[in-house]
Amino acid sequence: MKPDKSELAAHQLWTVDVAGYPVELPIVPIKPDFAISLMMVIDLGVRFGEHVGRELAARLAPLKPDIIVGAATLGIPVAIEVTRALGQDHYVILQKSPKIHLADALEQRISSITSKGEQRLLLDREAIPLLAGRRVVVVDDVVASGSSLKGALELVRRADGNVVGIGVILTEARDWQEALGADCALLHSLAHIPQFTRHGAGWVPIPETFL
Numbered sequence: 001m002k003p004d005k006s007e008l009a010a011h012q013l014w015t016v017d018v019a020g021y022p023v024e025l026p027i028v029p030i031k032p033d034f035a036i037s038l039m040m041v042i043d044l045g046v047r048f049g050e051h052v053g054r055e056l057a058a059r060l061a062p063l064k065p066d067i068i069v070g071a072a073t074l075g076i077p078v079a080i081e082v083t084r085a086l087g088q089d090h091y092v093i094l095q096k097s098p099k100i101h102l103a104d105a106l107e108q109r110i111s112s113i114t115s116k117g118e119q120r121l122l123l124d125r126e127a128i129p130l131l132a133g134r135r136v137v138v139v140d141d142v143v144a145s146g147s148s149l150k151g152a153l154e155l156v157r158r159a160d161g162n163v164v165g166i167g168v169i170l171t172e173a174r175d176w177q178e179a180l181g182a183d184c185a186l187l188h189s190l191a192h193i194p195q196f197t198r199h200g201a202g203w204v205p206i207p208e209t210f211l
């Protein structure tokens with residue numbers, strides 16, 4: 001179900017405090033009786049981007065990462081802002097669409113609750129030397145099913161990267177706990193959001209989707 005702009009405007013909002021920065025997220029149905037509070041990090045402005053970069057970097061710096069890896073699409077601004085806040089320059093992006101230079105990329109299949117069907121993550125073979133034997137932190141905007149992060153971790157490990165941490169702006173519900181398994185211990189998050197079920201004309205959080 002794809003919300004159009006007029007529907008979004010009428011949506012109920014969910015407020016979440018992201019490490020001291022409150023944001024109001026529209027509650028968007030993705031099935032008739034099931035909704036998520038949608039955080040489009042690219043629509044929240046540069047101050048929010050700078051804030052989450054600084055707050056995640058403060059939590060991730062003690063892990064002494066050599067390089068940050070971000071998964072397309074919305075992990076890209078997170079990777080850039082965390083890299084900037086750490087005072088580093090280079091980062092590695094795992095792409096979703098095969099750009100012209102990615103014909104021979106390492107590939108991992110994933111699925112997502114906010115995008116249709118099966119997708120894949122691609123690692124440019126040229127970027128392997130930036131990861132092999134290095135301390136790697138993987139970042140993303142939201143972890144929900146855990147499929148995208150799990151695929152990203154697998155790709156980094158196939159490139160012989162040593163994953164020392166995972167950083168996300170938001171954890172959402174709890175499905176990711178099963179998908180990530182032991183890798184949950186590596187996870188740093190700035191805030192948590194529940195998922196929602198219908199209640200009369202509106203939406204209420206599903207109790208089991210809180211942490």
Ligand SMILES: Nc1ncnc2[nH]cnc12
Nearest residue numbers: 036037038039114142144
């Ligand atoms: N709540 C959410 N906002 C943005 N992207 C998401 N991906 C999964 N859940 C999401």
